[in-house]
Amino acid sequence: MPEDLRNRVDRQPTVAGLSEADLLARIFPRLRMEDSHTINTVLGPGDDAAIVAAPDGKTVISIDTQVEDQDFRLLWPNGYRTTGFDVGWKAAAQNLSDINAMGARATSMVVSLTLPVDTPVSWVEDLADGLTAGIRELGATQCSVAGGDLGRGREISVTVAVLGTLDGGRPVLRSGAQPGDILALAGTVGHAAAGLALLESDVAVDTLAPAERVFVDLQSRPRPPLDAGPAARAAGATAMLDISDGLLRDGGRLAAASNAGVALDPAALARLAGLLAPAAELLGADAEAWVLGGGEDHGLLATFPAGVQLPPGFTAIGSIHALGTDEGPGVLTARRPGDTGGWDHFAH
Numbered sequence: 369m370p371e372d373l374r375n376r377v378d379r380q381p382t383v384a385g386l387s388e389a390d391l392l393a394r395i396f397p398r399l400r401m402e403d404s405h406t407i408n409t410v411l412g413p414g415d416d417a418a419i420v421a422a423p424d425g426k427t428v429i430s431i432d433t434q435v436e437d438q439d440f441r442l443l444w445p446n447g448y449r450t451t452g453f454d455v456g457w458k459a460a461a462q463n464l465s466d467i468n469a470m471g472a473r474a475t476s477m478v479v480s481l482t483l484p485v486d487t488p489v490s491w492v493e494d495l496a497d498g499l500t501a502g503i504r505e506l507g508a509t510q511c512s513v514a515g516g517d518l519g520r521g522r523e524i525s526v527t528v529a530v531l532g533t534l535d536g537g538r539p540v541l542r543s544g545a546q547p548g549d550i551l552a553l554a555g556t557v558g559h560a561a562a563g564l565a566l567l568e569s570d571v572a573v574d575t576l577a578p579a580e581r582v583f584v585d586l587q588s589r590p591r592p593p594l595d596a597g598p599a600a601r602a603a604g605a606t607a608m609l610d611i612s613d614g615l616l617r618d619g620g621r622l623a624a625a626s627n628a629g630v631a632l633d634p635a636a637l638a639r640l641a642g643l644l645a646p647a648a649e650l651l652g653a654d655a656e657a658w659v660l661g662g663g664e665d666h667g668l669l670a671t672f673p674a675g676v677q678l679p680p681g682f683t684a685i686g687s688i689h690a691l692g693t694d695e696g697p698g699v700l701t702a703r704r705p706g707d708t709g710g711w712d713h714f715a716h
């Protein structure tokens with residue numbers, strides 16, 4: 369990465385020469401949250417380890433990493449510059465989403481930053497702001513950052529681990545879908561993929577209309593529906609996961625874990641694809657391929673017994689069926705465009 373890309377505006381001060389303590393002193397104040405958010409944090413940043421309450425004696429835990437040029441670009445082909453705020457927000461969102469997908473609520477996070485020496489200090493401060501803004505604005509009302517780690521490396525890498533609680537309830541696993549269940553979606557699908565396609569295009573970001581720009585914003589700062597996970601659990605969801613790698617790929621995971629068939633409703637797919645029309649028309653792209661193959665929106669895919677009233681935010685997009693004699697677990701869709709396999713870090 370050329371130096372002037374990272375240290376982009378007027379040779380801002382970089383992390384080079386700062387001691388770890390100096391940098392932490394810039395970050396800590398930005399991680400502070402209101403009391404309601406720190407209710408589960410017994411001991412926050414500053415010691416060798418943090419201490420977090422496990423209200424019901426069990427801890428839900430997950431971890432996710434973003435790496436420069438794999439998960440974001442500092443400068444995209446369309447001219448958009450990814451801010452520290454974006455990366456911090458996305459780190460919060462993708463981790464909170466995995467807790468949501470279990471039907472749980474987040475209690476705390478730890479964050480590990482690997483930074484090249486030419487990273488501006490302001491970019492790192494911005495990241496801390498994005499992380500806390502994501503937690504707050506996405507509605508993780510009892511979650512705060514309890515600690516982390518700093519290190520130096522060739523490219524930016526941000527890892528967040530998140531802890532959560534089921535409040536004494538049962539988790540919603542991928543494996544519980546039953547024949548006859550309704551398949552339902554909360555949140556969006558394909559919007560982040562449309563945003564990625566716009567970012568990777570040569571259509572200058574400054575020329576995008578608001579109806580197109582929203583997709584770039586959603587790729588940069590996803591908005592997982594955090595109320596929907598616990599609501600699905602309370603409504604009796606039989607299986608659930610978040611869509612991070614694409615509806616076909618993640619739907620296939622639910623099907624495999626449940627040893628069942630998933631059938632997607634063509635009318636629902638057409639409706640979801642219709643929402644992507646502004647970006648699809650601009651790029652001459654296949655909106656349904658984004659719906660089937662696009663990850664990173666972090667919507668929830670859940671199954672409910674037929675007859676259950678779907679909780680707020682969920683709409684039916686298909687159903688679960690028992691496997692036929694020659695049928696393996698998987699996703700049936702009327703149309704399967706060529707490139708909708710979804711995201712795989714190593715196959716791409």
Ligand SMILES: Nc1ncnc2c1ncn2[C@@H]1O[C@H](COP(=O)(O)OP(=O)(O)OP(=O)(O)O)[C@@H](O)[C@H]1O
Pocket residue numbers: 432466612613
């Ligand atoms: N390096 C690893 N060591 C042990 N377990 C892993 C490792 N990587 C992934 N897993 C486990 O494999 C499962 C699938 O991981 P994956 O990261 O694909 O989760 P996901 O929720 O499907 O996707 P996302 O990364 O978007 O959260 C998870 O249960 C995860 O804990």
Ligand SMILES: Cc1ncc(C[n+]2csc(CCOP(=O)(O)O)c2C)c(N)n1
Pocket residue numbers: 432433437438439440441462564612613662663664711
């Ligand atoms: C530069 C760049 N290239 C490609 C992508 C797309 N992308 C990266 S990770 C992922 C799935 C979720 O990952 P994980 O399972 O690790 O959460 C997707 C769809 C991107 N965001 N930036």
Ligand SMILES: [Mg+2]
Pocket residue numbers: 465466469609610611612
């Ligand atoms: Mg997940």
